[in-house]
Amino acid sequence: MEIIVCIKQVPDSASVKIDPETNTLMRQGVPAIVNPFDMHALEAALQLKEIHGGTITVVTMGPPQATEALRECVALGADKGVLVSDRAFGGSDTLATSYTLASAVRKLGKYDLIICGMQAIDGDTAQVGPSMAEQLEIAQLTFVSKVEINGDTVTVQREQDECYEVVEAKLPLLMTVVRSINDPRFPNVKGIMKAKKAKFDEFGLADLDVDETRLGLKGSPTKVSKIFSPPKRSDTVVIKKDTAKEAVAELITRLKDAKIV
Numbered sequence: 001m002e003i004i005v006c007i008k009q010v011p012d013s014a015s016v017k018i019d020p021e022t023n024t025l026m027r028q029g030v031p032a033i034v035n036p037f038d039m040h041a042l043e044a045a046l047q048l049k050e051i052h053g054g055t056i057t058v059v060t061m062g063p064p065q066a067t068e069a070l071r072e073c074v075a076l077g078a079d080k081g082v083l084v085s086d087r088a089f090g091g092s093d094t095l096a097t098s099y100t101l102a103s104a105v106r107k108l109g110k111y112d113l114i115i116c117g118m119q120a121i122d123g124d125t126a127q128v129g130p131s132m133a134e135q136l137e138i139a140q141l142t143f144v145s146k147v148e149i150n151g152d153t154v155t156v157q158r159e160q161d162e163c164y165e166v167v168e169a170k171l172p173l174l175m176t177v178v179r180s181i182n183d184p185r186f187p188n189v190k191g192i193m194k195a196k197k198a199k200f201d202e203f204g205l206a207d208l209d210v211d212e213t214r215l216g217l218k219g220s221p222t223k224v225s226k227i228f229s230p231p232k233r234s235d236t237v238v239i240k241k242d243t244a245k246e247a248v249a250e251l252i253t254r255l256k257d258a259k260i261v
């Protein structure tokens with residue numbers, strides 16, 4: 001089975017700051033990690049490979065330093081990695097990102113399954129996976145928390161707000177996974193040594209069969225007009241008591257005093 005896993009290198013969310021002048025993320029000096037949802041996507045691929053055999057290719061679109069994210073995935077067991085990188089791709093919104101990634105997937109040729117995380121912890125839109133599926137004209141199964149493959153039939157459990165949904169579809173398809181699907185493994189020494197020496201393919205503008213007007217900032221129909229952190233509220237009161245019962249009693253007294261209840 002040929003599996004492609006799309007991974008995004010993201011700033012460690014606890015450290016993200018926003019430039020108030022430009023409304024963009026300040027990435028300099030901020031540690032980068034593989035988007036946590038994508039670690040679950042890779043783990044799902046590794047478990048499927050253990051059952052069905054095949055090859056796992058990780059694909060990331062980003063600056064040259066995103067190869068470190070690919071290396072991390074090879075250390076965990078991915079077979080190959082592709083960096084999709086070019087100045088022409090900079091400033092892409094989700095539509096331009098998914099268009100570029102779908103073009104990279106087409107260039108890779110035959111695949112059975114594409115796995116994405118449910119969302120990236122910086123952009124948070126959860127649009128890239130579904131949009132890629134649409135552009136590749138394949139089925140999509142989103143919010144997957146369990147997967148089983150028999151022949152070319154994929155059966156998944158989809159996480160909903162208050163229930164699970166069981167859905168079946170045929171390969172090839174794209175799925176996006178939620179955190180509860182698995183517990184990502186840790187790399188072993190053999191994997192780390194392999195990753196150190198790994199070489200990655202690089203796809204730039206010249207390598208992809210793309211319409212240049214659909215790439216990067218110019219090819220992005222969405223524009224970020226403002227991005228900001230909500231102001232910190234200074235009127236928060238923490239009620240500390242020995243028991244929950246005492247805390248609730250104190251809360252009710254205060255709410256009554258404030259004539260809220």
Ligand SMILES: Cc1cc2nc3c(=O)[nH]c(=O)nc-3n(C[C@H](O)[C@H](O)[C@H](O)COP(=O)(O)OP(=O)(O)OC[C@H]3O[C@@H](n4cnc5c(N)ncnc54)[C@H](O)[C@@H]3O)c2cc1C
Binds near residue numbers: 035059062097122
């Ligand atoms: C006008 C505009 C300008 C922007 N300019 C920039 C910019 O200059 N620099 C910048 O970093 N961001 C920029 N962004 C944000 C950028 O569009 C998103 O970060 C990107 O499209 C992915 O969307 P997301 O983070 O919401 O991913 P989601 O849709 O939440 O991600 C879902 C899944 O898709 C896959 N995925 C997402 N992105 C990638 C990727 N790059 N490679 C491989 N797999 C991926 C992963 O599996 C991920 O778990 C800009 C956005 C807009 C609207």
